[in-house]
Amino acid sequence: MTTHTEHQAQQSREPLDVNDPRLSRFEIVQEGARRDDIEIVHYEPQVVPGSKAERRLVRTVASFFLLTGLAATAFLAIYIWWPWEYAPGRGGDKWYTPLLGVTLGVALLGIGFGILTWGKKLLPKEVSIQDRHEGAVSEDERTITGQTMLYMADELGVKRRPLLGISLLAGLAPVGAVAAAPLVGGLISDPHKNNQMFTTGFAPAEGGEKVRLVREDGRPIRPADISSGGQLTVFPGIDHGVSNRHADSPTLLIHLRDSDAQEARRANERIGHGDYMWGNYAAYSKICTHAGCPASLYEQQTNRLLCPCHQSQFLITDNAKPIFGPASRRLPQLPIEVDAEGYFVAKSDYTETVGPDFWERP
């Protein structure tokens, strides 16, 4: 056993001649370490060469590696031959990914544990001590480097020739701006183009023709289509009205029960929205005024509308006022009526800003 204690190491401090043929390889290693200010103070094999314990560990490591080979082969076989294509009702494909995962995982873990056992159990344990050299900062070195840099500044002579410095700054500052300009200029986009933040798909067309409320499949809606207490998500009946191009437009059309409708109408009148409802029907923006999620969970009994993202709750019978959660502004109401053919239309666009709040929202 080669246990090298600090004591022994200190005895052999004098530099070694590494070409001395009598030196063992380990002694050369030790000498190299010493040149890097490392003292190998403890170096001890964990197993006796040729012993039962060594053979046992070798068998363990070897079986890990063989397991890897087996699992990797299985991975390839499964990858190639297992039915992997999705087909409803067949189900064999649902084992494809788990089987790949298990075989790949076992293969990789096999390498991992094999290497770890090899390194941790078969290699000698050691303790080495390396000096950090932290206290050894040389003031001289600092002085030299500092003076060198100051000398460079002197040579440039910016102090003596101030025009150089000024002209350099004045000339180069715009170049920095030139680098930023295309990026900023290319990306910037006016949020108020076409008044887009304050209009939705329900804005009447050029001729003043009112926009119909339609279902997700594009069909218009008659009052009789929604039973009392029911609600329906509606969209503007325009081109691409049912798409993310009009992400601000989805609206909830609610058929309130008689008593609730009276309450809602009174609340409407209080804020000058007396004619926004049609009969017992009210339409509110579905886009939460907090963070823009669709506020889509409608509780029929309490007439509350809940946004599932951050749990803001709006009371439909009180102008969709926020009554709980982080939202601070009521859901805008869409003024609705029924046209000559008996379908719901928007009397006008929303009269309040739809969607999450922002700085210049009036």
Add this chain to the structure above:
Amino acid sequence: MKRRKFDMAAVPGNAARGVDDRFQVATPLRRLLNKVFPDHWSFLLGEIALFSFIVLLLTGVFLTFFFEPAMTEVVYNGSYAPLRGTPMSAAYASSLDISFDVRGGLIMRQMHHWSALLFMAAIVVHMLRVFFTGAFRKPRETNWIIGSLLFWVGFLAGFTGYSLPDDGLSGTGLRIASAIMLSIPVIGSWLTSSIFGGEFPGTIIISRFYIAHVLLIPGLLLALISVHLGLVFKQKHTQWPGPGRTNGNVVGERMFPRYAIKQGGFFMVVFGVIALMGGLFQINPIWLFGPYEAWVVSAASQPDWYVMFLDGSTRLMPAWEINIPIGDGYVIPPLFWPTVVLPGILVGLSTLYPFLEARHLKDRKSHNLLQRPRDVPARTAVGAMAVSFYMVLTLSGANDVIADKFQISLNAMTWAGRIGLLVVPPLAYYVTYRICLGLQQHDREVLAHGVETGIIRRLPDGRFIEVHQPLSAADHDGHGALEYGGWVVPKKMNRLGALGPAIRGFFYPIEKPAEAPVSPGHPPVEPRAEREEIGSGERR
């Protein structure tokens, strides 16, 4: 002419000489091979993050071959029957293709997602290790700052990544992100419109997120990680106090071969675990969410775990809107505070912490020895406060699910979160501080009186006393005189070798019984002082 015999054995030597002639690498290579690393299990946590990052790069490159970062509307016609004929973006359609029509695509996608979650988790746990052991102190403040930046850049990488499939869930997340940007005073609407190329959702955001996710952010991560590791290398790793360990040395193993082999093995283990998770545990089944449609959402819409604390802070924020009555009026929406200001404060506090602590303690020295959390109760308690703050926010990010599963009122959960956010952290501070003091006291007690032996002795006068084994030769009072060394104090008799070594072998002993266990990495201690007879700590 005699043909020179080709000497196979001389090839490596000659090649090495040739390389060194040209590059002079012998000395630096030896320095590298010889570099000493201290070892402790807690030093491996950061490596999990590094290894997950490598897996992220590997699986991510695979995914780019099949993903189409476009919001062009297409009609799905792939293998997944339930969505056939549905109009959707090309991004979502190609993500479905990766899951169903690319052989082995699903496991790659799931491994990518799992390793991202693991990456963030490992960063957080590693950060806690560094914080609670004081490894961030001078000279390592720069690395602490880089580490906290890595969390936030990783956060951005994760967010841009899970937004890419453009499914119902991620689109909702994107919608919220746009609302967060909108809420910034003065520039909000301009910023949002510039990033989304017009009104939300526009048609360009997925392509922009794509290039950010596959080039800009990974590039930044790679740069930060390289500097992070380079600094660890240059400044040398911190170590725990222990026999022979000082502020001026590193006690451990040379990097090659054993340390490097253990690292390589550990990488394979992390990789293997990610592969198992990617194969066995479903993550982000986008085909169940459908394409993003601005009017569709479901309950329990939760982001990935590392974003949940922001979701929680948003939920807990009261509806405090600030109106500025100038002109048409201006608004600062309540969304601004929990999603822009709070993260800003968190970034500031976490990056500045090393300087705040050093200033408070007037400590300008360099520290290479770690501290046990109990020995610095104030810092540990501050850390516990931060952790509990984060936990309350994260749990609140799932408060609708908790309310649903445990039949609690949703509003009650919100109020519990609001109150908890103010009450729990100070409570955690106090409790942690007391626990630290208690642990300190117990350490000192064992050092002074010895280890409890579990032996109760009855004295002739009928008293019962508990017998203690002093850790050092006791003075005439029966008290040991050991100084606390900043490291674990043995508190059980078998830690002192009293139980005798275990015999190794499954059915029969393998060779001779091993020696009494000595903690790895400790140089052998000097021969034991003559053992005292087991005495009693009560003998005063």
